[in-house]
Amino acid sequence: MRTGPVPEDLLRRLAPQVLGALVRRYGHFDLAEDAVQEALLAASRQWPEEGLPDNPRGWLIRVGSRRLTDLLRGEEARRRREESAAALTPRDEFVAPPPGEGRAPAEDDTLKLLFLCCRADLGPAARIALTLRAVGGLTTAEIGRALLVPEATVGQRISRAKRRIRSSGAPFGMPDEDDRAERLGDVLQVLYLIFNEGYTATSGRELRRAGLAAEAIRLTRAVHALLPDDGEVAGLLALMLLTDARRDARTTPDGSLVPLAEQDRGRWDASAIAEGVALVSGALTRTPLGPYQLRAAIAAVHDEARGDEDTDWADILGLYEVLVRLVPGPAEQLGRVVAVSMVHGPDRALALLADLERDEHLAVHHRPEAVRAHLLERAGDPAGARAAYTRAAELTLSLPERRYLRARAARLGGRPGGDVTDPPGPSA
Numbered sequence: 001m002r003t004g005p006v007p008e009d010l011l012r013r014l015a016p017q018v019l020g021a022l023v024r025r026y027g028h029f030d031l032a033e034d035a036v037q038e039a040l041l042a043a044s045r046q047w048p049e050e051g052l053p054d055n056p057r058g059w060l061i062r063v064g065s066r067r068l069t070d071l072l073r074g075e076e077a078r079r080r081r082e083e084s085a086a087a088l089t090p091r092d093e094f095v096a097p098p099p100g101e102g103r104a105p106a107e108d109d110t111l112k113l114l115f116l117c118c119r120a121d122l123g124p125a126a127r128i129a130l131t132l133r134a135v136g137g138l139t140t141a142e143i144g145r146a147l148l149v150p151e152a153t154v155g156q157r158i159s160r161a162k163r164r165i166r167s168s169g170a171p172f173g174m175p176d177e178d179d180r181a182e183r184l185g186d187v188l189q190v191l192y193l194i195f196n197e198g199y200t201a202t203s204g205r206e207l208r209r210a211g212l213a214a215e216a217i218r219l220t221r222a223v224h225a226l227l228p229d230d231g232e233v234a235g236l237l238a239l240m241l242l243t244d245a246r247r248d249a250r251t252t253p254d255g256s257l258v259p260l261a262e263q264d265r266g267r268w269d270a271s272a273i274a275e276g277v278a279l280v281s282g283a284l285t286r287t288p289l290g291p292y293q294l295r296a297a298i299a300a301v302h303d304e305a306r307g308d309e310d311t312d313w314a315d316i317l318g319l320y321e322v323l324v325r326l327v328p329g330p331a332e333q334l335g336r337v338v339a340v341s342m343v344h345g346p347d348r349a350l351a352l353l354a355d356l357e358r359d360e361h362l363a364v365h366h367r368p369e370a371v372r373a374h375l376l377e378r379a380g381d382p383a384g385a386r387a388a389y390t391r392a393a394e395l396t397l398s399l400p401e402r403r404y405l406r407a408r409a410a411r412l413g414g415r416p417g418g419d420v421t422d423p424p425g426p427s428a
Contacts (some may be wrong), residue, residue, distance in 0.1 A: 020109025203397035231287025366395035
């Protein structure tokens with residue numbers, strides 16, 4: 001075993017792989033998920049003291065298998081002993097490796113787990129919440145913030161979804177072509193939400209959760225390899241690449257947030273941008289138009305501009321106008337408000353924002369107040385901007401964003417703040 005601290009995000013990255021291995025071998029999704037959580041808890045306690053195992057995944061599978069066996073032998077499972085016996089026997093040569101064995105499964109269990117959680121009979125809200133939990137490794141609080149719903153509601157949705165999978169006896173494997181197409185929309189939405197949480201964490205001391213964003217990109221690549229001719233899959237992968245290309249320029253050495261307009265574009269990943277542009281360009285010319293392609297096209301306009309002053313905001317606004325007709329959600333509407341401000345000025349954008357803020361889902365989110373502050377500052381209202389920056393800082397649970405917003409308020413006459421000197425751009 002190697003001594004030293006547990007690498008960041010290792011447990012989160014391994015969790016869906018271990019869950020997939022247990023479900024493949026034993027079935028019983030709900031009990032397997034409980035067993036994985038207990039294995040992760042054991043690892044978080046033991047590894048810092050005893051050192052990192054040479055095969056962390058095998059260690060987790062071994063511990064999770066033991067705990068799952070205990071659960072299956074418990075009083076509740078005892079009534080189903082004969083039914084469980086068959087599920088405890090590997091069904092084919094592609095089963096997960098026995099506990100502790102280093103051999104990897106022949107197939108991508110995480111991708112299968114992704115499609116299993118997105119079963120159509122679960123209902124959209126339940127399957128998205130369950131997949132974010134099982135595949136993304138997000139907590140119920142993080143899922144609630146991502147979906148703009150109360151944490152208790154998320155917990156209820158996940159519990160109902162797990163009970164439904166248990167009662168259905170759903171097989172663990174890739175769905176057929178028709179079923180896969182029906183689940184694809186939810187799969188893409190979940191991957192998008194996982195990436196967003198990784199790219200800009202909704203809480204914590206760090207702006208990014210690099211392992212989560214990387215895992216979202218990895219899984220989206222796997223879906224793209226499975227469905228290479230689907231324009232929306234290509235669009236989502238392009239969007240992730242074009243956005244993640246800016247990661248190294250988003251913070252200063254001390255971790256402070258740098259808005260898009262002020263980023264050093266020389267630090268952007270040129271190869272990721274080229275791949276993303278090629279993907280979205282091909283999708284737009286060969287497949288029906290979809291929301292992820294439009295979002296990727298907006299990201300491409302930003303990434304291909306030599307500097308902030310060269311950004312074609314009229315083109316971006318045109319893309320947003322099409323996007324909000326397809327997906328009139330609050331996030332899309334908010335992006336359109338920013339584009340309107342850059343093309344037609346802050347006053348018109350403020351009027352649109354006032355209408356948008358009637359959406360109850362945005363009432364507890366910091367982003368509308370941050371946009372309002374930026375618009376008020378551009379409109380020449382420093383007092384109003386300062387108040388809006390302060391309200392936005394109070395609403396966010398991300399410490400880098402909170403420091404940034406408080407620094408902006410301080411620059412406009414509030415208490416002394418941080419080092420950032422420029423208003424927030426449309427995106428970071």
